[in-house]
Amino acid sequence: MMKRKNYWFLFAVLLLSLTSLSPSLDFAYNNKLNDTKDPSRLLSPDSPDLTMNQQPIQITVQLSAEDFAQLQQKNEGFMRVTGIQTELSNIALDSNKLVDSLALGEGPDVMLVNSEDMYSLATKGYLLPVESYRKHSPESNGLSAILSLMEWNGYQWGTPYDMDPYVLLWQPLALEALGFHQPPKTVQEWNDLLEKYQESKGEYLLAIESEQPYGLATLLGEVGGDISNPEDESLNWIEQALPYMYIMDKHIEEWKEMTKESVPLVISPYSNAAVVQKRGMLLELSDNVYAKHPILLRSRSLAVSSHSVLPEQAAEWIAYMTSPTTQMEWLKATHRLPVLTSLYNHSSSSSIVLSITLNKLLENSEEVNTKSIQSNDLSTLTDNVDQLLKGLITKKEFKDNIRANESIN
Numbered sequence: 524m525m526k527r528k529n530y531w532f533l534f535a536v537l538l539l540s541l542t543s544l545s546p547s548l549d550f551a552y553n554n555k556l557n558d559t560k561d562p563s564r565l566l567s568p569d570s571p572d573l574t575m576n577q578q579p580i581q582i583t584v585q586l587s588a589e590d591f592a593q594l595q596q597k598n599e600g601f602m603r604v605t606g607i608q609t610e611l612s613n614i615a616l617d618s619n620k621l622v623d624s625l626a627l628g629e630g631p632d633v634m635l636v637n638s639e640d641m642y643s644l645a646t647k648g649y650l651l652p653v654e655s656y657r658k659h660s661p662e663s664n665g666l667s668a669i670l671s672l673m674e675w676n677g678y679q680w681g682t683p684y685d686m687d688p689y690v691l692l693w694q695p696l697a698l699e700a701l702g703f704h705q706p707p708k709t710v711q712e713w714n715d716l717l718e719k720y721q722e723s724k725g726e727y728l729l730a731i732e733s734e735q736p737y738g739l740a741t742l743l744g745e746v747g748g749d750i751s752n753p754e755d756e757s758l759n760w761i762e763q764a765l766p767y768m769y770i771m772d773k774h775i776e777e778w779k780e781m782t783k784e785s786v787p788l789v790i791s792p793y794s795n796a797a798v799v800q801k802r803g804m805l806l807e808l809s810d811n812v813y814a815k816h817p818i819l820l821r822s823r824s825l826a827v828s829s830h831s832v833l834p835e836q837a838a839e840w841i842a843y844m845t846s847p848t849t850q851m852e853w854l855k856a857t858h859r860l861p862v863l864t865s866l867y868n869h870s871s872s873s874s875i876v877l878s879i880t881l882n883k884l885l886e887n888s889e890e891v892n893t894k895s896i897q898s899n900d901l902s903t904l905t906d907n908v909d910q911l912l913k914g915l916i917t918k919k920e921f922k923d924n925i926r927a928n929e930s931i932n
Contacts, residue, residue, distance in 0.1 A: 579608035580836050581631035583624075585616050593856040601843045607836050625649040625828060632831040633840055635684060638822040639898040641673040645680040651827045652678035656834040657842075665845075665862045666884055668817035673824060681824035682841050683862035685853060688813055688820045689741040692796045692806045697787035706788065706807070710747045713760050720767060720787075728767040729788040733912035736904035738790040740819050744812035750904065751816065751896050753925060758918040761911070770912055792821070797858035807880075814883035816896045822862060903928040 586594060591613040598611055612631070614620050622644075624630040630649065644650050664670075665683035673681040693706055701720060707713040720728045731738045739761075740750040748757025769786065791799070796806050813820050825844065827837045843849060850861035860879070867881045896904070907924045910916040916924075 577608070578833060579610045580633060580833055580840055581610050581612070582633040582635075582840065583612050583614060583621055583631040584635040585614055585618070585621070586635070587616075588613075590857050590859075593853070596856075597844065597849060597852065601840060604843070605839055607839060609840065622649075628830050630828045630830065632828060632833050632837045634826055634828065635823055636681075636826065638669055638672045638681065638683065638820075638824040639818050641681040641824060641826060642675055643898075644826065645673075645675045645678075649829055650680045651829050651831065651834060652680055653682060653827075654678060656827055656838040657682075658835075658838070664864055666817075666820075666864060667886075668814055668884055669820060669822045669824070669862055672817055672822070681826040682845055684823045684825050684845060685850075685857075685859040686820045686822035686862055687792050687794045687859050688808060689737045689790055690793050690796050690806045690808045691741065691745055692789040692791050692799075692804060694785065694787050695803060695805060697785050701787065706745065710756050710760065713746050717760065717764055717767070725767070725785075727769040727786045728764060729790065730769040730771050730786050731790045731912065732772070733770045733909045734772065734905070736901065736908040737792070737819055737821065739908045739912065740812060740816070740904075741790050741809055744809045749812075749815070750908075751894065751900075751925065753918075753922050755918075755922075758922060762918045765912070765914060768912065793860055794858040810881050810884040814886070815894075818896050818898060818901070900928060 582598075584591065584594065591611075595611060598609055601607070602609060621630065621634060621636070625644070626647075626649075636644070641650070645652075666686075669683040669686065670679060673679055673683075691706055695704075698704070698706070701716060701723065703712075703716060707716050717728065729742075731742060733739075736750065743750050743753065743757050743761070746757040746760050748754050789796075793806075793808070825841045827834050827841070831837055844853075845863070847861075847863055847866060850863055850866065853859065854861055864885055867879065867885060903924070907916065907921050911918070911921045
């Protein structure tokens, strides 16, 4: 009987002990929950949050080997300044690897792609809208024409990075010999120039590339036409001038050769023109064409993938690469033009202003041009431009083919 009483006594003591301990256990648990509100109190070297902060930003680009080497230098500067680690990868220009990885949810945090591809990537759910990760307004706005290529559903899906439009390069002395102090501005002046060149018995008046539509689009814009809606007047000039056109390929050595010769006019990508431009040669950018058809600017932009776990760090990288200083360094290294309006605004207080004059491209037009060339038009344009400049189709066939494609779209 005594033993049974002792058992009951011990049981009561144990029960009281547990009851007295339970409030402290609850308090400790609640304190742990409260501590999680301050991540710095929980982060240890092995903490998942800290590990995530130490993860490098994955960045995928499609660049030439030379341009990639330049980007690596800029990236090293970013890591030194911010302490944020990155991993750069460069894939082939014609590769589908990036899109395939995005479809599998395994893509990079940041990608550099052609601006016209942003719409497709955004509608497939592969991108984050810029408004979701950019905390502050950029130092300067990108050209509105390029931004228009990346707008969908009320959001902007990429940040303009660079562009390489075709420009008109000319030899002042060669033009002066024909009675012109600058390139013609009207169809009549172009007709006069061609007539005088025919009389001079010269071999080539103009050098142009046929494998892409950009050169002819630029030339038609100079003559007063529009490649998306070619008129007889401008096409007549092209047809009459064909015997005096030197058709180039993409090799830079051939571009260099043309500028050494006495060819008065050369239609060239700006990046090539900057390399081959010799002392005394001048160039101009016909931005009327590009304001109407921004896809012809051949621009590239940066975007953040929708599955990125480091969007804030990715935004810092993009802000660094698109700052005015870095943009000018990129221009010097790669000869690809920057896309910040302030760098072309001669009334700006900025000490960094380009000598190239833009007019229409600096206008902040809210109007969307529904007749502008779209990415699915480029293939048709490319084929027909190549055939026209090589004399395989007539100006009428060219005109009919372009308009037929427009009616289909």
